[in-house]
Every structure is written in C-alpha cells, then in structure tokens.
Amino acid sequence: MTAECDRVDLEPFSLRLARPLDTARGTIDHREGFLVRVACDGESGVGEATPLPGWTESLDDCEAALERATERAGSDGYEAALDALDARETPAARHGLSLALADARARATDEPLYRYLGGEAEVDxxxxxxxxxxxxxxxxxxxxxxxxxxxxxxxxxxxxxxxxxxxxxxxxxxxxxxxxxxxxxxxxxxxxxxxxxxxxxxxxxxxxxxxxxxxxxxxxxxxxxxxxxxxxxxxxxxxxxxxxxxxxxxxxxxxxxxxxxxxxxxxxxxxxxxxxxxxxxxxxxxxxxxxxxxxxxxxxxxxxxxxxxxxxxxxxxxxxxxxxxxxxxxxxxxxxxxxxxxxxxxxxxxxxx
Ligand SMILES: [Mg+2]
Missing domain, CATH: 3.20.20.120 (Enolase-like C-terminal domain)
Structure with a gap:
C-alpha cells in the first residue's frame, strides 16, 4: 500500500433541528460536524463526525483532531491516522475516520456494513x-x-x-x-x-x-x-x-x-x-x-x-x-x-x- 495515496477529505456541515433540543450543555438548534471521505481498497467510504459537547469533544477540537488525522494519513497511512485518534479524548473525530474506512472496506468486500463489522446472520x-x-x-x-x-x-x-x-x-x-x-x-x-x-x-x-x-x-x-x-x-x-x-x-x-x-x-x-x-x-x-x-x-x-x-x-x-x-x-x-x-x-x- 502506498501511504501517499491515503487521502482524507473533510466537508463541514450544519443541519437544523426540527425543534430546539435541551442537552447537558444547554439548548441547541443545529447539529454541526464533518463528513470524512476516504478511498481505500478501490472503493470510497464516507464517515461522519458530529460532536455533541457534554458527550464528545467540542466542534473545534473535533476539527483539529481530524486535520491532524488527515496529515497523518497522508504521511503514514490510514491505520496510523486512526490509531492516533484517541477514542476517549476525541471520540467523534475517531468515529468519523473509523466509519469512513469501514464503509469503504465493506463496499470493497461487497457486503452491508453490519456484516463487515462481524454480524453473522442476515437482519432485516x-x-x-x-x-x-x-x-x-x-x-x-x-x-x-x-x-x-x-x-x-x-x-x-x-x-x-x-x-x-x-x-x-x-x-x-x-x-x-x-x-x-x-x-x-x-x-x-x-x-x-x-x-x-x-x-x-x-x-x-x-x-x-x-x-x-x-x-x-x-x-x-x-x-x-x-x-x-x-x-x-x-x-x-x-x-x-x-x-x-x-x-x-x-x-x-x-x-x-x-x-x-x-x-x-x-x-x-x-x-x-x-x-x-x-x-x-x-x-x-x-x-x-x-x-x-x-x-x-x-x-x-x-x-x-x-x-x-x-x-x-x-x-x-x-x-x-x-x-x-x-x-x-x-x-x-x-x-x-x-x-x-x-x-x-x-x-x-x-x-x-
Ligand atoms: Mg439516556
């Protein structure tokens, strides 16, 4: 695998809530985050990092972690980038990259994500x-x-x-x-x-x-x-x-x-x-x-x-x-x-x- 090909693209998004939501950190009316796109094993994958302060890191910390992961992927490959994301410190950022890679690999093996994750039976x-x-x-x-x-x-x-x-x-x-x-x-x-x-x-x-x-x-x-x-x-x-x-x-x-x-x-x-x-x-x-x-x-x-x-x-x-x-x-x-x-x-x- 050529590590230089391990490219991560980030795309910010903001979505309106149907009605304001009370959270541990106050009332919110939007959900903001990043789409994380990768290409591996000949397929592209999409992940999502949608931090919710009180449950995860802040939006700023999520973005910073994803930017570091993007650089790391370019130099050392996707696995090194994923390993460097701390699931306790920046869980939303790790979720984004982890999901993007799992999505691409599930597509490459031509199976739904739940089977790729280890699900043994077909579930409707x-x-x-x-x-x-x-x-x-x-x-x-x-x-x-x-x-x-x-x-x-x-x-x-x-x-x-x-x-x-x-x-x-x-x-x-x-x-x-x-x-x-x-x-x-x-x-x-x-x-x-x-x-x-x-x-x-x-x-x-x-x-x-x-x-x-x-x-x-x-x-x-x-x-x-x-x-x-x-x-x-x-x-x-x-x-x-x-x-x-x-x-x-x-x-x-x-x-x-x-x-x-x-x-x-x-x-x-x-x-x-x-x-x-x-x-x-x-x-x-x-x-x-x-x-x-x-x-x-x-x-x-x-x-x-x-x-x-x-x-x-x-x-x-x-x-x-x-x-x-x-x-x-x-x-x-x-x-x-x-x-x-x-x-x-x-x-x-x-x-x-
Ligand atoms: Mg609960």
Missing part, C-alpha cells in the same frame, strides 16, 4: 423504542398512545424534570393507557440516591424494565447499590465519563446504552457490546442525534449484534433536514436495515420507503 430490521418526552400526564399519555398506534411496543419515558410524585403519575397513566408496551424510564442523572431508590421501587409496580442513568454520572457505587431489584439499571452518560471497563468493573449496570459517536466509532461500540455480553449484561445502541451516515452506522452496529432489546435509533425526526435520504426508515416500531453494500448504499438503499 432492528426493534426501536419511542421516546415520551417530559410533559404533563395528558401529553405523556397522548404521546405514548400515538407511538403505540404507529407500531412501537417499547416506550421510553423521560423522567426527572418534575417531582417524583408527578413522574409516578405519568408512568402510571402511560402504563394504564398502554398495558402491553415495554416501559423504560430515563432520568438523565437527575436523582439523588434516596429519590432513585424510591422511584425504582414505585416503577417496579408498573413493570418498568429499566431506568436509564438514575444518578449523576460520577456515582458508580450508587448505581451498583440500586441493582438487584425488579427494575434494572441502565447506564448512558456514565459510559462517556468512565468508559466501559470501569462501569463493568464497578458492577454498576444491568444494561449499557451505547452511543457510537461518544464511544469513538462503530467498531468501538460493537466491541463494548460484546464485552458487556461477556460480563452478562445487555446492551442497546442509540445515537447522539446524528445525521444520516452516523445514524445508519448505529443501525448497522445494532444489526451486527442482533438480537438486541429495542434500541434508541428512531432519531431521524429530530432533524429538519439531512445530508441524504434515509436508507433506514422506522416502520412499525423497527428500523429497516439497509441491505446494499457499505453503510448508506448508493441511491439511498434497498428500501423504497
């Missing part, structure tokens, strides 16, 4: 959950019912923004309105230990499968202490702060919520899921409100691990515009897995939707 679709955002009881029930009408059988209720009593009323009302749905809750780290203990006890009575991030990110011991009851503990934000190994070592979770953009790439996310499985934990895959290339790659990561519990991959609607047509639409509570070669197949995939 991955089940996904609908999110019921914070709102009063009536709004929460209406959102839950319309999701079930659309075919979702797993609902994730956002909690923690109001009192525990108010959240309990919401979960109870959603349970009564949707008796057959799998229910989860996501507290985004907003409870203290005592509130979390009471919440998990009460939610257990309504068959809530697990609560995502009941306690602040740093409290691995508190999360470990919450396990063992009827409601599982899922960790999301804590993975970014501590990494998968520390979370597993602390015995802090029953379920890992894996965001490929925050973990440094599709390869890293899949590896984390396999390690979680080895430790007897479940994993689900979700996005950081990414554009179509990263979102579809997250679908491929989930497909490569099938069967998984319902994943958080129904996030295309957060964007008012996108970089290409969506090859992985949500149909009846499951996201379609593109069957063409690579990540986003030419022409938007095999689906006609």
């Amino acid at each position: 679709a991955v089940p996904v959950n609908a999110t019921v955002g914070d709102g009063d009881v009536e709004t929460s029930v209406a959102d839950a019912e319309s999701a079930v009408d659309e075919g979702f059988d797993c609902l994730k209720v956002k909690v923690g923004a109001r009192s525990l009593t108010a959240d309990f009323d919401r979960v109870e009302a959603v349970r009564e309105a949707c008796p057959d749905a799998t229910l989860r809750a996501d507290a985004n780290g907003s409870w203290d230990r005592e509130t979390a203990r009471r919440a998990m006890g009460q939610f257990g009575g309504h068959g809530v499968e697990y609560v995502e991030q009941p306690l602040p990110t740093g409290d691995l011991t508190g999360h470990a202490d919450l396990r063992g009851g009827p409601v599982g503990v899922a960790l999301d934000e804590s993975l970014g702060e501590h990494g998968v190994d520390a979370v597993l070592a602390a015995g802090a979770a029953d379920v890992l919520v894996l965001k490929p953009m925050a973990l440094g790439g599709p390869d890293r996310a899949r590896d984390a899921a396999l390690r979680a499985r080895e430790a007897g934990l479940e994993a689900v895959v979700t996005t950081t409100i990414d554009a179509v290339y990263a979102r579809t790659a997250a679908v491929h990561v989930a497909a490569s691990l099938a069967p998984l519990p319902a994943c958080g991959l129904a996030t295309a609607d957060f964007l008012a515009e996108d970089l290409a047509s969506d090859p992985a639409p949500v149909v009846h509570g499951a996201v379609t897995v593109p069957e063409g070669k690579g990540n986003v197949p030419a022409g938007g995939g095999s689906s006609s939707a």
Whole structure:
C-alpha cells in the first residue's frame, strides 16, 4: 500500500433541528460536524463526525483532531491516522475516520456494513423504542398512545424534570393507557440516591424494565447499590465519563446504552457490546442525534449484534433536514436495515420507503 495515496477529505456541515433540543450543555438548534471521505481498497467510504459537547469533544477540537488525522494519513497511512485518534479524548473525530474506512472496506468486500463489522446472520430490521418526552400526564399519555398506534411496543419515558410524585403519575397513566408496551424510564442523572431508590421501587409496580442513568454520572457505587431489584439499571452518560471497563468493573449496570459517536466509532461500540455480553449484561445502541451516515452506522452496529432489546435509533425526526435520504426508515416500531453494500448504499438503499 502506498501511504501517499491515503487521502482524507473533510466537508463541514450544519443541519437544523426540527425543534430546539435541551442537552447537558444547554439548548441547541443545529447539529454541526464533518463528513470524512476516504478511498481505500478501490472503493470510497464516507464517515461522519458530529460532536455533541457534554458527550464528545467540542466542534473545534473535533476539527483539529481530524486535520491532524488527515496529515497523518497522508504521511503514514490510514491505520496510523486512526490509531492516533484517541477514542476517549476525541471520540467523534475517531468515529468519523473509523466509519469512513469501514464503509469503504465493506463496499470493497461487497457486503452491508453490519456484516463487515462481524454480524453473522442476515437482519432485516432492528426493534426501536419511542421516546415520551417530559410533559404533563395528558401529553405523556397522548404521546405514548400515538407511538403505540404507529407500531412501537417499547416506550421510553423521560423522567426527572418534575417531582417524583408527578413522574409516578405519568408512568402510571402511560402504563394504564398502554398495558402491553415495554416501559423504560430515563432520568438523565437527575436523582439523588434516596429519590432513585424510591422511584425504582414505585416503577417496579408498573413493570418498568429499566431506568436509564438514575444518578449523576460520577456515582458508580450508587448505581451498583440500586441493582438487584425488579427494575434494572441502565447506564448512558456514565459510559462517556468512565468508559466501559470501569462501569463493568464497578458492577454498576444491568444494561449499557451505547452511543457510537461518544464511544469513538462503530467498531468501538460493537466491541463494548460484546464485552458487556461477556460480563452478562445487555446492551442497546442509540445515537447522539446524528445525521444520516452516523445514524445508519448505529443501525448497522445494532444489526451486527442482533438480537438486541429495542434500541434508541428512531432519531431521524429530530432533524429538519439531512445530508441524504434515509436508507433506514422506522416502520412499525423497527428500523429497516439497509441491505446494499457499505453503510448508506448508493441511491439511498434497498428500501423504497
Ligand atoms: Mg439516556
């Protein structure tokens, strides 16, 4: 291989959100990032680096890391450039290059990305959950019912923004309105230990499968202490702060919520899921409100691990515009897995939707 041919092209993009989104670092109304293009093994590949501060490096740090990687690829080759990108320090930048290379190589071997990543079986679709955002009881029930009408059988209720009593009323009302749905809750780290203990006890009575991030990110011991009851503990934000190994070592979770953009790439996310499985934990895959290339790659990561519990991959609607047509639409509570070669197949995939 001639290293001088290992060329990386970066293309910045900015996409409007359908509505403003509250994040750990304030409200955002755009998603900005970089398309990362490579050519290797006779094929071109496209990656996406869409940093979300609070979860990943900043946009500026992402750009600087990608520019260094571009130079390094030109002098030492793609693998050296990828190795030099730190998955903890600049996960979005590493995601961009890692995805671009995996996309090109999957195309070169004429297989969909999920098979290239190691998926052994053919997978048509991955089940996904609908999110019921914070709102009063009536709004929460209406959102839950319309999701079930659309075919979702797993609902994730956002909690923690109001009192525990108010959240309990919401979960109870959603349970009564949707008796057959799998229910989860996501507290985004907003409870203290005592509130979390009471919440998990009460939610257990309504068959809530697990609560995502009941306690602040740093409290691995508190999360470990919450396990063992009827409601599982899922960790999301804590993975970014501590990494998968520390979370597993602390015995802090029953379920890992894996965001490929925050973990440094599709390869890293899949590896984390396999390690979680080895430790007897479940994993689900979700996005950081990414554009179509990263979102579809997250679908491929989930497909490569099938069967998984319902994943958080129904996030295309957060964007008012996108970089290409969506090859992985949500149909009846499951996201379609593109069957063409690579990540986003030419022409938007095999689906006609
Ligand atoms: Mg979460």
